[in-house]
Amino acid sequence: MRTEPVEIYSDATNAAVMRHPGRNFPGMLIQGDTLHNLSSMATAALAGAEPDSEHWHDLKELADELQARVNFYAQIMQEYGLQLPFSCGSE
Known part of the structure; x- marks a missing residue:
């Protein structure tokens, strides 16, 4: 740091x-909790999208990008011994 x-x-x-x-x-x-919430919303939207549609592929990319950022955030927080502002089990 x-x-x-x-x-x-x-x-x-x-x-x-x-x-x-x-x-x-x-x-x-x-903020970390807001990032986690955005990621969860994108994942929920993906679940409701028509599979293999252009919309689905866009949502999949969005959900994947947000989840990668949540994962990176969680990794950094862990490296510094900081508590996450969300539960890892709710991803």
């Missing part, structure tokens, strides 16, 4: 906008 200054454009709850050093554009911080 390291500490660096970031440019904070908004620190609104669940809508923090900041620019990380070395990046051209600001990004939006998504």
